[in-house]
Amino acid sequence: MSASRCLAVALFSLLAATEARSTSAQPALPKQPPAVAPPTATADAGQLAREGKALLGKGQFDVACAKLDESAALDPKSATLLDLATCLEKQGRRTNAHQTLERAAATAEREKQGLAEKTARARQRALEKQLALISITMPAGTTLALDGVERTATELATPIALEPGEHQVEATTPGKRPWSKKVALQAGAREHVEVPALEDLPKAPVAIAAPARTNSAPPPAEPSHRGRVVVEIGFLGGLGYGDVTRSETSVLDGLPYAFPGESGNVQAACGDTETIVGAGACTGELRAHSGGVLGGQLFVGWSLASRLHAGLRALGGTFMPGGFVAAGGPAISMRVVGPLWLGLGGVVGIEKHRALLVGAYGAVPPEAIGKAGGAEVAVVLGDKLGATIDIDSGIVGGGTVEIAVALLRTRGASGAPNDGGGVLVTEAKASPLAGSLLVGVWPSVLAGSKGIAIVAPAGVSYRFH
Numbered sequence: 438m439s440a441s442r443c444l445a446v447a448l449f450s451l452l453a454a455t456e457a458r459s460t461s462a463q464p465a466l467p468k469q470p471p472a473v474a475p476p477t478a479t480a481d482a483g484q485l486a487r488e489g490k491a492l493l494g495k496g497q498f499d500v501a502c503a504k505l506d507e508s509a510a511l512d513p514k515s516a517t518l519l520d521l522a523t524c525l526e527k528q529g530r531r532t533n534a535h536q537t538l539e540r541a542a543a544t545a546e547r548e549k550q551g552l553a554e555k556t557a558r559a560r561q562r563a564l565e566k567q568l569a570l571i572s573i574t575m576p577a578g579t580t581l582a583l584d585g586v587e588r589t590a591t592e593l594a595t596p597i598a599l600e601p602g603e604h605q606v607e608a609t610t611p612g613k614r615p616w617s618k619k620v621a622l623q624a625g626a627r628e629h630v631e632v633p634a635l636e637d638l639p640k641a642p643v644a645i646a647a648p649a650r651t652n653s654a655p656p657p658a659e660p661s662h663r664g665r666v667v668v669e670i671g672f673l674g675g676l677g678y679g680d681v682t683r684s685e686t687s688v689l690d691g692l693p694y695a696f697p698g699e700s701g702n703v704q705a706a707c708g709d710t711e712t713i714v715g716a717g718a719c720t721g722e723l724r725a726h727s728g729g730v731l732g733g734q735l736f737v738g739w740s741l742a743s744r745l746h747a748g749l750r751a752l753g754g755t756f757m758p759g760g761f762v763a764a765g766g767p768a769i770s771m772r773v774v775g776p777l778w779l780g781l782g783g784v785v786g787i788e789k790h791r792a793l794l795v796g797a798y799g800a801v802p803p804e805a806i807g808k809a810g811g812a813e814v815a816v817v818l819g820d821k822l823g824a825t826i827d828i829d830s831g832i833v834g835g836g837t838v839e840i841a842v843a844l845l846r847t848r849g850a851s852g853a854p855n856d857g858g859g860v861l862v863t864e865a866k867a868s869p870l871a872g873s874l875l876v877g878v879w880p881s882v883l884a885g886s887k888g889i890a891i892v893a894p895a896g897v898s899y900r901f902h
Contacts, residue, residue, distance in 0.1 A: 482512035490520050498527045509818030514554040521561065524796065534596040535564050541851060569622035570596040570821035575608055575632035584609045596627070627775075637884045667746045669736035671898025677730035677756050679790030681723055681888035684883045686794070688826050689719045694799040694816040695807035707799055707816060719816055720795030723828065729757040730892055736768065736900070744772040750782050752837065752881060754894065759791035759827060762890055764883060770839055778875065780839030787828040788883055789889040793823055833885035841877025841898075872901040 477526030489504035504522040508514075518541035525534035538561040544553035573593055575581055581588050583597065584604055601624045607617045613635035622628055696716070697703070705712070707719035731754055738748015751765030764786025772778050797816035801809045820825075876897050883890040 482508040486517045566625045568598045569626045571628045572596040573630045665740040667738045669900040671734045673894035673896035675894035678727045680725040680889040696801045718800040723792040726790045726792045730754040746770045762788045776843040778841045782837045783833045832881035835883040837881035841875040843873040845874040
């Protein structure tokens with residue numbers, strides 16, 4: 438063999454050995470652990486589960502069931518759910534126990550607890566011999582109630598366990614005849630009910646009245662007030678509602694929270710976004726605010742016709758105990774019949790209200806999202822729970838409705854009544870301040886990127902026209 442050929446064979450062997458070592462030495466990708474509850478919630482859930490199990494052994498079923506249910510809500514474990522199902526059976530609540538065993542089996546499957554899953558399924562099958570299972574199918578858009586309780590599509594996707602005996606199935610759809618059926622169920626039975634397409638309700642006949650004959654002369658036409666400036670000033674009071682469910686707030690700055698890292702829990706602090714990249718941004722969960730509102734309104738426009746005014750309307754008020762709302766925009770107002778005025782308007786403005794802090798969440802770095810089970814983890818508020826904070830909703834927009842009645846109208850400069858349609862007409866002669874005194878409501882809805890505000894004020898105003 439030539440020297441060049443020997444050298445080529447040696448180089449090929451060396452490259453193959455290097456590739457084999459590189460492949461065998463490459464570590465396997467670590468499996469992402471399932472999402473876990475925060476440490477504090479897990480500890481509380483464990484303590485509640487132990488207390489509930491001890492009370493179950495003593496026969497104190499009511500207290501035991503309450504503690505086990507609270508534990509499962511904080512940190513659902515298959516063992517806790519199995520104990521809760523036992524407690525519910527002791528109370529005679531077999532259908533609830535059946536539902537809880539379904540949860541226990543699904544949880545055990547996620548936990549890879551094969552024995553717990555088999556135990557839950559076996560107990561479920563044993564209960565089904567004492568209960569009855571009913572499955573229901575129905576046309577799309579149908580609302581279904583079982584024994585007077587409305588059932589969701591999710592609940593109806595699987596058979597529902599019921600106590601043996603007679604049960605009522607009811608189906609309704611708008612514009613259709615209601616449908617119902619009584620089903621007698623035996624222990625261990627499996628029953629299927631198919632709801633048929635519901636029949637249309639008969640349409641009520643429309644009576645056409647014959648035109649009334651009259652020899653009376655038509656009423657005199659009202660004087661025209663088209664082309665006049667219209668100004669309305671009013672005072673308002675009523676109810677206000679502001680809802681911003683999540684918002685950043687400096688009240689959370691400094692609060693610690695933890696998320697799972699490569700070698701254990703990593704500590705972060707709200708407001709500190711520099712120490713750990715991707716962490717430290719916290720938002721508060723807020724309770725919606727409702728309370729009184731006091732303020733006023735102003736309308737400036739033009740009389741397009743005797744009964745039609747168009748212009749700009751502004752509303753503003755102060756929330757109690759804190760905050761405010763101010764908005765305005767184009768509006769139209771029309772006297773539809775007698776003294777009744779109706780109107781619509783679009784508004785843009787700002788809103789600020791006071792809310793209670795009921796929860797908080799801290800950001801998790803992208804590399805830890807898998808272990809944390811999401812992009813946020815809960816933050817323990819401590820003494821910050823229930824703190825009152827002022828929330829600025831920013832720029833908001835929406836609409837307003839006018840429903841008003843003219844109680845009083847004054848005569849114009851000519852001595853003729855103006856066209857405000859008041860219930861009463863003053864006897865004062867020529868007056869440059871002709872107009873109408875109105876009482877009504879001006880409900881408004883405003884929405885922005887952070888939430889909504891609803892204001893429902895009533896008040897009194899005077900419209901010069």
